[in-house]
Amino acid sequence: MKILVTGGSGFIGSNFIRYLMKKYDNWHITNLDSLTYAANQKNLETIERDSRYGFIKGDITDLLVVGEVLKQGFDVIVNFAAETGAEWNLLDAAVFTETNVKGVQVLLDASLRYGVKKFVQVSSYKVYGTLKPDDPPFTEESPLSPVSPYAAGKASADLLCGAYFREHGLPVVVARFAENYGLYQHTGKFVPRLIAGAVAGGIVPVSGDGLCARCWIYVEDSCRALEQIMLKALPGSVYNVGGPEEITDIEVAGIVLKILGKPESLIVFMRDRPEPERRCTVDSSRLRKLGWQPEYSLEKGLEETVWWYWENRQWWRGVEVYGGLRELM
Ligand SMILES: NC(=O)c1ccc[n+]([C@@H]2O[C@H](COP(=O)([O-])OP(=O)(O)OC[C@H]3O[C@@H](n4cnc5c(N)ncnc54)[C@H](O)[C@@H]3O)[C@@H](O)[C@H]2O)c1
Incomplete structure (x- = not known):
């Protein structure tokens, strides 16, 4: 092919x-x-x-x-x-x-x-x-x-x-x-930004009130x-x-901090877009009929992701294109 x-x-x-x-x-x-x-x-x-x-x-x-x-x-x-x-x-x-x-x-x-x-x-x-x-x-x-x-x-x-x-x-x-979410994502995006902030022990930025829910x-x-x-x-x-569960941004941040053994007090609420999607979840049953189902719970996927960023921290710290919170590292 x-x-x-x-x-x-x-x-x-x-x-x-x-x-x-x-x-x-x-x-x-x-x-x-x-x-x-x-x-x-x-x-x-x-x-x-x-x-x-x-x-x-x-x-x-x-x-x-x-x-x-x-x-x-x-x-x-x-x-x-x-x-x-x-x-x-x-x-x-x-x-x-x-x-x-x-x-x-x-x-x-x-x-x-x-x-x-x-x-x-x-x-x-x-x-x-x-x-x-x-x-x-x-x-x-x-x-x-x-x-x-x-x-x-x-x-x-x-x-x-x-x-x-x-x-x-x-x-x-x-x-x-x-x-x-997962490996090789630009550090300006939500999950890598959380990890970068938590690893640096600086701020862990969450948009708005953190209550936007997604799958x-x-x-x-x-x-x-x-x-x-x-x-x-x-x-x-x-x-x-879509993924297996609907979860808010603040809960995602909490899981990342728990994996890294960092306190939730690192979370800082940042200004959000004026009209963020407050709740966005999809029914994937049509795809399941093709024989697919998600194999990763959010906890398992975030474990993989967090430790990958940790193990590769020298790499993504030095990559110019990975702006985001690089200065915090
Ligand atoms: N990341 C998510 O959570 C998510 C969720 C739903 C849908 N999507 C969709 O999945 C796709 C991939 O998302 P991603 O997060 O990997 O994106 P990304 O921003 O990481 O990568 C996009 C890639 O497209 C390339 N690109 C941009 N403009 C181009 C152009 N004009 N010509 C050729 N290449 C160009 C960029 O160089 C980059 O390599 C996108 O279509 C996005 O809308 C992403």
Whole structure:
């Protein structure tokens, strides 16, 4: 199988590439990534010399570049490439729309032209907006009601994918992921920021009142979910991918501090976005019917994550792109 992964030098994409290369001897993976601040080439240094892997630096919004790459012929495209800092999209929504909407349209057009057999769009559960306290989790049929420009862009891309399936018969599948955590994530993001703050014994930053609730998913469970979706999902379908439990940000911070043996008094509440999703949980039963279920409880996944960051602290402390709380280390 020949797979094109776009945005593979970021967090979930790099985990996915390493996961597939470990499992499938005969698959060839090309990674097209423009290397924004969120990328880190160190994420893939263990496989960069493997003959089954190739890297191309390029932007998914660039029709010429994408066309040249797709000419090589791919069975599957998995699109991770996106601007992802939901906190930053309020400052500059243009770059979010450019990559997260136009970039997807460019990939869809090129996929049609070059006969890609399956296009998997990596989307977000934030397209659904926010639940009231007693609402059941979002299903794939829940209305799209995005709150932020980031989520609106992801929802627009999902709609484009549906349109290319209906109008052109392009075999597209959309996977809507809950909040991921795990190894190789940029330290500006929530869980690595908690760990960095706790390790440094400085502040452990939590946005707002810490009561936003989400169904966090460990990145390895996400990789297995995507594998099932890639191999088994019917064209035109949408899948939610969520973790095993709904938990608030402050509870996540508490678990991280407990693992590290640090006091909860380190938690500092920071200003949040004006309209954060207060409660966001998805029903993943459609995906479970494909034979997937999460293998990591939040405690187990956070243990793995915390100790990985601890063991690799020299590495991520020194990496310039890992801004975040580096100065605290
Ligand atoms: N991380 C999460 O919790 C989460 C949750 C739900 C959905 N998602 C979705 O999963 C995908 C991956 O998320 P992530 O956290 O790994 O993101 P990330 O920010 O860690 O990585 C994104 C990657 O895309 C690349 N990229 C950005 N713009 C590009 C462009 N124009 N052309 C080519 N490459 C470009 C970046 O260089 C980076 O390597 C995104 O589509 C995101 O919306 C993420």
